[in-house]
Amino acid sequence: MTEMYRSQKSIDTDPILDVRNLTVTYRTGQGLVYTVRDVSLQIAAGEIYGLVGESGSGKSTLARAIVRYLADNGQINSGSIKLGNTDLLTLPMSKMQKIWGSRITMVHQDPAAAVNPSITIGEQIAEVARLHLHMSSSQAREKALEMLRKMRMPDPESVAKRYAHQLSGGMLQRVVIAIALTTNPELLIMDEPTTSLDVTTEAAILDLVRELLTEYNMAVLFITHNLGVVANICNRVGVMYAGEIMEEGTVRQVFNHKLHPYTRGLLGCLPKVTNDKRNVSLSAIPGFIPRMNHLPSGCIFGPRCKLVEDDCQAERPSQVEAEAGHFTACRRWEALQSNPDLLMDVQQVRDMDEHEEGPLVFTASNIKKYFDVTASGFDSLFKQSGTEIKAVDDVSVGVRGGFTLGVVGESGCGKTTFARCIAGLEEATSGKMELEGQLLPYTVAKRTSAQKKRIQMVFQNPDASLNPHYTIGDSVSRPFVLMGDLSKEEIQMRVKELFSAVNLPEDYINRLPHELSGGEKQRIAIARAMASEPTMILCDEPLSSLDVSVQAALINLLIKLQDSSKISYLFISHDLAAVRYISDWVAVMYLGRICEIGSSEDVFLPPYHPYTEALLSAIPVPDPDVQQERIRLEGNVPSPIDLPSGCRFHTRCPRKIGEICEAQEPPWQDVSDHHQICCHITLDELRTMQSEVIVGQADTLREVR
C-alpha cells in the first residue's frame, strides 16, 4: 500500500539542491577534524532524499553546512553547494539569511524544543509570513490558520492561540512543519523529524509529509537513523558512514541489492517484525565508527568489514555506478551483487528444545500504582482535593524461568512505572507480587537481601546509571562487595568472568565510564545486573539510546546470557520489532492497562486488539517491498488523570463498535491457551475484519506455521 505514494520520478531533471565534493571541518583541541569528506548529492523537486547513518556519521553536520549554519569552530573547506542556480557558498551571510526560512526551511528533531515556549503558535507561523511573504498582520494571521488547517490540525483557531506546552509532541511537529512550508520553500531539510515521537504519531507525521509533497513541489533532505522510516517515505537514499556516503540509489535499489557491506550490516542489525530469536540470529557489525581524527587508511569501513582485502586498505575506493543511479563506494560490490545473502542475517533454527518452559518464577497480580497530584505549599491550605494519576491500573503478568516477557506500549502507557514497581523503586498502591513462591514486599527497603539479589534492573540511559567516579570494575564488583561473603581475589575473578560474559576486554576494568562508548556502558550495566545471579532482570528500554549496530550486539548478548544462565527478562520497549525478536511472551499496554497478552508469535498475528493492530501498522518496516495495512489513530493519548470510561482505548479506536465501548469495561477473551485480548468485539468479528498487518513478499516463514 505504501507503493502508490512513492513517486518514480527519475532524477535526471535539474536538481534543486546540488552538493558537490563537500568537505567540512571542525577546529578542535586535537586539531582539524574532517567531519564530512568529499560528499556529493543531488535532490530534485518532488523528491525525498533519505540520508541515513548512525550517530557521528556527520549527517547533521552536512545539513548544517548546506544552510551554512555551522558551529563557530566549523568550516566548509571545499566543494560547492547550489540551490537552483544560486551558489550558496559564495553568497555573503546577509544574502544567506534571506534564503533561510524562504527558499530553505528546516524541521528539527525535538519539536518541543524547536517551538518558542512564550510565543503563541499562530504568531510563530505568522511572523514567517510577514517577513518573507510581506503580508500584513491580518493576512499573516489568516495564513497561519490556513497552514494549520493544511496540517490537518483539529480546531486551528484555538491551536493558533495556544502555547507550546499546551500541545502534544505530534501536534508540535505539525506546527514546525507548518512553519517550514509557509513560504513554499524549494528545499526542506528534516533532521530526524520523527525520532522523538511515538510510533503511531510518527506514522501520522510521515503520512502528512508524503501527502504534502504532492502539493508542494520541493526537494526534501530527510535525515534519520531509522532505516524503516527511509524505506517508508524516501525516493532515494544515501547511506552515510563516518563522514562519507557509502552507497546511494533509489530506495528499492539500496534496500534490495545492498551493494555496500555497511548497508548490509545495518540492515542485518535490525530485528524484523516477522522474525524472532528462534529462526534468525542478528549479525552485528563488529568494532566501532572510527574517531574522526583517527581515520583508517583506504576504505574507512575496512576495519569493520568482513570482506576486507589488502587492496581495500591501500587507497580510498571511489564511487562506482553499479546500475543506473545506484552508486557504491565498495571495491568488492560485484561479489555483493552476485550473492544477495552475503553478510546478511543467518537464518538458523536455534536449538530451542532445551529452552522449555520453565517453572513460573515471578507473578504480579492486579498491580496498581496511583500517583497523588496534590497541591503543595500554601496552596494546600486552600485546596483539599487531590487528583490521582493512574499510571498502572490492575496489571497482572507471570514470568517463567529462562523466559522473556516483552512489554510494549507508547510513552506514558505505564510500562516503566510497572517495572519500577516490580523492582521496588516505586511503592505499588495495591496488588500482589510473588517471586519464586515468596510474597515480595512493595519497596526495596522492605525486601530481604536475597530478594533484592533475585531481581535486577538495567536502565535506559547507561550514562546516568553508572557512577562517573567509579571505575567500571568497581561498579561491577559492587554487588559482590555488598553480598560480603567473597574474598578480594574471588571478587576479582568473578568480575573478570562477567567482563568476558558481556564481551568486554579485561583491561577495561580500570576505566571510567566516560572512556566507554554507549554500547559498552550498557554492557557494564548488564554485567552489574548479572553479578548477583538474579532470577529476573528488568530491562527498561535498554536499547533505545543506542545505535542500531550496537543494539544488535546487545540483543545477541542478552539472548546468549539467557541461554547460558536461564535468566528471565522483563523487556520493556517501544520498539515492536525488538520486542517481537527477543520475547517469548508479549504484553501490549495502553494507559496503565494491558490490552493484549500472548506468545509473541500469536500477538503479532490476527486477531489483534485494535490497539496492537494500529501499533503494528505504524511500525516503519525497513523493507520497501513489505505490504503494510494503514490504520491511523486519531487524536492524542488521553490524560491519565482523566481516564476515558469503559474501554480506555475507545476515544481513539478505529474499530469502535458503539456505546458499549464507552460504557462498559471490555472483557478478556481467550484466543488460545497463550493469547488473550481485552476487547468488546468478539474474536470471530475481529478475525473477519482484520488481516495480517505486515506481509513481506518473500514471507516463507509464515507457511511453516
Added chain:
Amino acid sequence: MATYILRRFGSILVIVFLASLIIFSITQFLPGDVAQLVLGQFATEEAIANLREEYGLNNPFYIQYLDWAVNFVQGDWGNSLVSRMPVFPMVMSRLRNSAMLAVVVLMLYVPFGILLGVLAALKRDKWPDQIITTISMMFVALPVFVSSLLLIPLFCHFLGWLPANSSILPDSTFGEALPYLILPAIAVALNSLGYVARMTRAGTIDVLRTDYVRAAYLKGLPRRQVLVRHALRNALLPTITIIAMDAGMMIGGMLVAEVVFGYPGLGRLLLYGMQNQDLPLIQACSMVAVALLCLANLIADLLYGLLNPRIRVK
C-alpha cells in the same frame, strides 16, 4: 487570575501574621524595661509601676499581643517612646522617602544589569564579557558601606558633582530630592547590579543555545528580532526571580546607605528606633518591611506569569 491574586493575598496575610508574632515577641524580649526607658534613670519605683499598669505591661503576653495587633490593624501604631509623636505618620513619611530612593535604585540596576548581562552573553568569552563578568563579580563582593565610602570621596571630593550628605527635608518633592538620591542609590544598586548582570548573562547564554533560537535564526529573522522577540523574553525569567529575591537585600542595603548618607528614610528611622529602644517604632518599621517584601514577591510572580505562559494561571 483574580482568584489566584486573592489566594496569594491570603497567603501574604498568613505570612504577615506569623511575622508580626515573631517581631512582637522579639521586641518583648529585648533587654530593658519600657517604663524605665520612658521615664529615665531617675524615675521612682512607683512611677514605673504606674506606667507599667498604664501600658498594660503586666498583662499576659497574648493579651499584649492582641492589643497591639488590633490597634496596629486599625492604624493606631502607638506613639514613639522617645519623641512621643504618633508612629504612623512618621513611618509613612519616611516610607515615601525610601520609596523614592528605591525607585532610583531600581531604575539604575535593573536596566543596566540586564543590558550588561545580555552584552556579556552575546560577546561570550571575548573581552567585553570578561570585563563585565569581572566587574560584576567585584560589585557583588562589595558591601554597601564600603561602596558608599568609596563613592563619597570620588564624586563629592574629587569630582564635586554630587552632594555627600543626603539629609533632605522630610517633605521634599522627588524633583528636589533627586540630586541627593543619586549617590546613595548607586551605592545600593552596585551590589544588585552585579547579581542581575551575572544572572542575565547565564540566562541569555542558555537561551541562545536552545533549538528555538536556532529555529528562529533559520526562519531568516534578523538578529535583532531573534534576540528581542525570541530570546530575551525567555532569558529574563531567571532575572526576574533574582530581582524579587533581591528585594530583601535591597532593603538591607538601603538601610545602610540611608545611614551613611544621612538620608531620612525608613531604614534610618528603624536604626534610630533600635538605638533608642523605641519599641513601637521598631515594630512598625519591621512590619512595613515584611509587607513590602511580600508585595515584591507577589509582583515578581505576576510578572513571571506574564512572560512565561507555562505557569500562567487560568
